[in-house]
Amino acid sequence: MDRLTRPGFVRYTLQNGSTTFDAFLSHEPESPLGKHPRLGSGIELTGIYTVDFDDARQARDFHLQLRTLQDVATYRAPRVWTLNRALLLCGLLAGLVVLGLIWEEMLRHRVRRQTAQIKNQLEKQAALESELERGQRLRSLGQLAGGIAHDFNNLLTGIIGNLSLAKLDKAAIAPIAPFLDEAEKSARQASELTQQLVTFAQGGAPWCVPLHLPPLLREVIDLTRRHPNIQTEFQPPADLWPINADRQQLTRAIQGLLAYGVETMPQGGEIRITASNETIAPSHNLPLKPGRYVLIEFADCSAGIDPTRLAALFDPYTTTTFGDTRFGLAIAYSIVQRHGGHLAADSELGQGTCFHLWIPAATEQPSQPGESPLTPARIAGMRVLLMDDDESIRRLGERILRRLGCAVSTATHGKECLLLFQIAQTTPEPFDVVILDLTVERGMGGIETLAELRKLEPRVRAIISSGFAKDPVMQNPGAHGFVGSVAKPYEPQTLAHALQLARPPQTPPTV
The missing domain is CATH 3.40.50.2300 (Response regulator)
Structure with a gap:
């Protein structure tokens, strides 16, 4: 049943199977519409009906005139579940499911992002704690090395100085000159070892000046050519920034890295050296201040290192099978740290080892070498x-x-x-x-x-x-x-x- 109200009448549209007809009820203003049957109700009607016929005397239309509401009897309340309502409810449920799935995916994405952030933070914290622990160990070694180097250097001063004085009288030392030369050579090697110890002491702070990196690297590479089975490849880019470094100390650090590569490839091999400009942003995981750096990488084709041992690679206290290069790597690490840079390594068994060295870039161009203004002058009488x-x-x-x-x-x-x-x-x-x-x-x-x-x-x-x-x-x-x-x-x-x-x-x- 459908109901349509118009001024003065209430029209009921009734359906019985495929047959539809209208019934009219005079609308009394004092009779509230609330007493009429609700839409969708099943009703029985009593009233005066008229049938309209067409020219062939076939029933064309049917009208029922109701007198009062008593002519309308409700025998079935409207159905709660209709097709439209069922479809609407299904649509609502489907929408809720979709919203639930979207919310779940957003929640999963947020959890994954927060988990990644926590993981990165923990890894960064672990790396910083490892760097701090390594730095503390190296500082303790530096305090010990400083005392040893001071006393040892004083002893060497007496040895080398007296040998130099003795060699000034060439006629007197002619028979023993080769022995004095060997003694002086050994004393100077001991002096070099002392300077390596000094690197760990407070007096080993670098004196940094702007330098061109390629000439320095080539000088160090030339020292490795005494190993004929080791090939070294280095092609620097033309726009490489100058670096801010202590020439002698950085040379010693690079020598330590190359010495490691030579020692770990006893059958020979290749060391590939690359250099590139790199700008470190504030949001990074490296223990470096934001700014401009030159990244130097040393990749060899050795047997590699177990990744679990990489953390102790630069620690001279750790027992390893790397021989004398243990101390050389610790020295290299200390030198780079004192320069405000960073030294790291990655390796896989059978894939070789690669060292990554970041050194601060210079803000000024290196000065051109000039002749020394010093002219020989006698100092006798001073x-x-x-x-x-x-x-x-x-x-x-x-x-x-x-x-x-x-x-x-x-x-x-x-x-x-x-x-x-x-x-x-x-x-x-x-x-x-x-x-x-x-x-x-x-x-x-x-x-x-x-x-x-x-x-x-x-x-x-x-x-x-x-x-x-x-x-x-x-x-x-x-x-x-x-x-x-x-x-x-x-x-x-x-x-x-x-x-x-x-x-x-x-x-x-x-x-």
Whole structure:
């Protein structure tokens, strides 16, 4: 049943099978529509009907006129579940299912993203903790190495210096000259080992200047050519940035990496070296500050390393089968860290090993090499005051300086140096140059002593001396008030060179 209301009438549209007809009920304003049968109800009607016939006397239309609502009897309430309602409900359920699936997929995606973020954060934290632990271990080794290097270098100073003095008298040493040469060669190798130990000490800080990387790499590669079964390939890009590095220390680090490749390929092989520019963004997992770097990669074709052992590759305390390269890799790692860079490695068994070295790029272009302004000058007659807390070094320095024609006085510590300098200032022949040891146990070192000397003579000319050749004071003596530096172990040539640079301009050369 369908119902349509129009002014003055209520029309009922009734369906019985395929037959449809209308019934009309006069609408009484006082009779509320709420009393009429609801749509979809089954009803029985009683009223006056009329039938319209066509020309053939066939029933064409049927009308039923109802008198009151009592003529309408409801025998079945409207159906709750109709086809339209069922389809609507199915549509709603399907929509809810789709929304549920979409929400579930979004939730899964969010969980996967958060899981990946947590995993990356944990990996980054583990890497940083590993770097921190390795750095602490290397610092402890550096403290030990610093003490050993200082004492060992003092012993080498006496050995190499006295050998150099003995070799100056060529006529006297002619029969034993080959033996002295071998002794000096071994002593210099020991000195090189000392410098490697110094790398771990505080005095091993790099003195960084802008450098072109390709020439430096080619010089180191040339050293590997003594191994005829090792092939080295390096083709740098034309637009490679200059680097900011200490030439000697970075050379030693690269030598350590190449030495590892040579040792792990006893039957021969190839080491491929590549270099590229790389800008590190703030969002990265490397222990590097954001900025410009040059990435150097060393890939060999060795048997490779078990990935579980890579974390200990740069740790000199770990027992490995890499032989002497253990120490070389630890030195390389320490050098790169001190430069503000990073050294890492990846390897697979049977696939070789690849080292990744990031070194900061320079903001300025390297300076062009020029000729040294130094001209040979005789230093005989100069008055020199030498301060060192090691007696053997004082004796050696005195012998070398006297052999060079200088008048020499020696002091054990800063207070004695100040006293001798003050006394000389009252004489017609004050000291021309003072050589000060950088580190003095239980006393004033070179920097503190120079500050006190300037109170006595603001124009004092002093040379700083130390076995830590890479100490910032040794690398840039002028910034600390010195006119030059001389590294231990002493040799006649190095001392003469330093004195020539430090000679007061007003002191005329003695003929």
